[in-house]
Amino acid sequence: MIPAAFEYVAPRSVAEAVALLRQHSYDAKVIAGGQSLIPMMRFRMAQPRVLVDIGRIPGLDYLREEDGFLRIGALVRHATMEHSPLIQERYPLLAATARVVADPLVRNLGTVAGSLVHADPAGDWAAALMAARAQVVAAGPDGERVIGIDDFLVDTFTTALEPDELVVEVRVPIPGPRTGGDYQKIERKVGDFATAAVAVQVTLDEAGRCQQAGIGLCAVGPITLRATAAEEALVGQPLDEATIRKAAALAAEAAQPTSDLRGSAEYKRDMVRVLTLRALRNAAA
Amino acid sequence: MGHRIAVTINGQRYEAEVEPRLLLVHFIREVAGLTGTHIGCDTTSCGACTVILNGKPIKSCTMFAVQADGCEIRTVEGLAQNGELHPIQKAFWECHGLQCGYCTPGMLMAGVALLERNPNPTEEEVRRAISGNLCRCTGYQNIVKSILRAAEMMREGAGVASGSPVGSGSPAQ
Ligand SMILES: Cc1cc2nc3c(=O)[nH]c(=O)nc-3n(C[C@H](O)[C@H](O)[C@H](O)COP(=O)(O)OP(=O)(O)OC[C@H]3O[C@@H](n4cnc5c(N)ncnc54)[C@H](O)[C@@H]3O)c2cc1C
Numbered sequence: 227m228i229p230a231a232f233e234y235v236a237p238r239s240v241a242e243a244v245a246l247l248r249q250h251s252y253d254a255k256v257i258a259g260g261q262s263l264i265p266m267m268r269f270r271m272a273q274p275r276v277l278v279d280i281g282r283i284p285g286l287d288y289l290r291e292e293d294g295f296l297r298i299g300a301l302v303r304h305a306t307m308e309h310s311p312l313i314q315e316r317y318p319l320l321a322a323t324a325r326v327v328a329d330p331l332v333r334n335l336g337t338v339a340g341s342l343v344h345a346d347p348a349g350d351w352a353a354a355l356m357a358a359r360a361q362v363v364a365a366g367p368d369g370e371r372v373i374g375i376d377d378f379l380v381d382t383f384t385t386a387l388e389p390d391e392l393v394v395e396v397r398v399p400i401p402g403p404r405t406g407g408d409y410q411k412i413e414r415k416v417g418d419f420a421t422a423a424v425a426v427q428v429t430l431d432e433a434g435r436c437q438q439a440g441i442g443l444c445a446v447g448p449i450t451l452r453a454t455a456a457e458e459a460l461v462g463q464p465l466d467e468a469t470i471r472k473a474a475a476l477a478a479e480a481a482q483p484t485s486d487l488r489g490s491a492e493y494k495r496d497m498v499r500v501l502t503l504r505a506l507r508n509a510a511a
Numbered sequence: 512m513g514h515r516i517a518v519t520i521n522g523q524r525y526e527a528e529v530e531p532r533l534l535l536v537h538f539i540r541e542v543a544g545l546t547g548t549h550i551g552c553d554t555t556s557c558g559a560c561t562v563i564l565n566g567k568p569i570k571s572c573t574m575f576a577v578q579a580d581g582c583e584i585r586t587v588e589g590l591a592q593n594g595e596l597h598p599i600q601k602a603f604w605e606c607h608g609l610q611c612g613y614c615t616p617g618m619l620m621a622g623v624a625l626l627e628r629n630p631n632p633t634e635e636e637v638r639r640a641i642s643g644n645l646c647r648c649t650g651y652q653n654i655v656k657s658i659l660r661a662a663e664m665m666r667e668g669a670g671v672a673s674g675s676p677v678g679s680g681s682p683a684q
Pocket residue numbers: 255256257258259260261262263264265280300326327328329332335336337338339340341342343344348349350351391392393394417418419420554555556
């Protein structure tokens with residue numbers, strides 16, 4: 227299917243992009259990797275009048291640690307995360323996520339930031355970045371602001387971003403020593419969106435007790451969910467089997483799944499329990 | 512409103528005025544006239560349209576031609592050189608890596624992109640690399656065999672080339 231006609235602009239700087247968004251407001255849409263937006267335009271679920279292609283803005287594809295954060299520029303692709311030695315060595319949760327987002331062809335174009343802005347409750351990055359307590363840096367007419375991921379994700383396909391704002395960076399606090407993480411996803415076939423998925427990141431203290439815990443749930447609610455009670459059940463405890471089982475049961479309670487072609491609500495809720503168990507065991511190992 | 516773009520496909524430059532909504536796959540097939548790249552779905556699901564863009568395999572049905580302005584693209588037509596099939600094409604032939612052939616151009620491009628990045632992939636790596644490409648006929652077994660065979664042929668080929676002394680005056684075989 228062919229998308230509706232639109233006007234195409236390719237700004238060369240963030241300032242120029244923001245000016246264009248300001249000028250066209252709700253008539254404009256940003257395109258990054260295009261791997262969610264183009265399918266939506268082909269179905270005519272999205273019909274932007276103006277497409278602002280940020281793909282030609284130089285300097286937005288950085289991926290580095292700086293000032294206490296892993297900084298992911300807006301044009302970092304899923305595949306860049308997947309193949310980065312830095313991510314493979316130091317960010318087990320993000321590495322595990324990058325391997326299962328869509329398929330390798332989509333991963334070569336789709337971006338981490340675009341995935342967050344798309345705010346699909348079945349988006350893998352949102353759950354992983356929630357567990358990692360990420361922040362989103364948005365650039366607008368009045369400069370930049372930093373938004374915590376829980377505030378950024380507002381509702382299904384809805385974020386806290388204003389129409390004249392652009393995400394320029396996603397940042398993840400550099401985890402302390404003794405941090406483990408994992409992403410567990412059930413999909414019908416390779417490359418599919420999750421039936422259910424769970425992201426986990428835990429940091430232990432020197433005595434082996436859990437200091438910090440993050441658990442994000444994917445595809446089991448109207449939006450990405452944080453399993454707060456499960457996180458709280460972990461903090462201060464050693465990650466033994468009893469604690470892990472308790473947290474997994476609490477994570478399943480936090481899920482708000484609905485029945486659809488991918489499975490019944492009951493099945494998905496129980497899978498949240500199973501996936502949380504597996505992810506916590508791997509993260510603690 | 513038309514946009515003037517220039518794209519290099521298989522080493523040849525194509526310039527045209529295009530509507531922004533023209534998908535890259537339609538540019539390749541209808542403007543450049545290279546119909547080896549197929550279209551198998553409307554939903555970015557099948558990978559029949561796979562081409563190599565600036566070194567990476569992508570779905571050309573999910574990019575606008577305007578986004579590819581200035582890019583280097585390789586399609587199945589660029590694989591054979593001087594009338595000789597590319598090793599991956601020979602391997603698909605030899606190992607029966609195709610039946611109807613609809614998915615084949617995409618499989619070949621995903622396969623070539625893998626082998627250029629990783630000349631000695633494991634079976635698992637081959638399976639992962641083509642996991643965005645669907646085949647309705649073969650059950651994939653022979654496609655995987657073909658890509659592994661191509662890897663062997665390309666390594667042997669590279670071994671011969673790098674092993675032969677440069678400027679020795681020996682006649683080319
Ligand atoms: C076949 C297929 C399978 C997929 N499977 C999965 C999967 O399993 N898991 C998963 O998580 N995703 C999956 N996806 C989606 C994919 O990950 C997309 O790449 C991602 O959701 C969007 O990123 P993008 O860069 O392609 O964004 P685009 O499609 O370019 O944009 C998406 C939205 O974000 C906005 N946007 C993008 N970047 C910015 C920015 N910097 N600032 C402001 N707004 C911005 C756009 O305006 C648009 O509304 C799949 C996609 C396909 C086609």
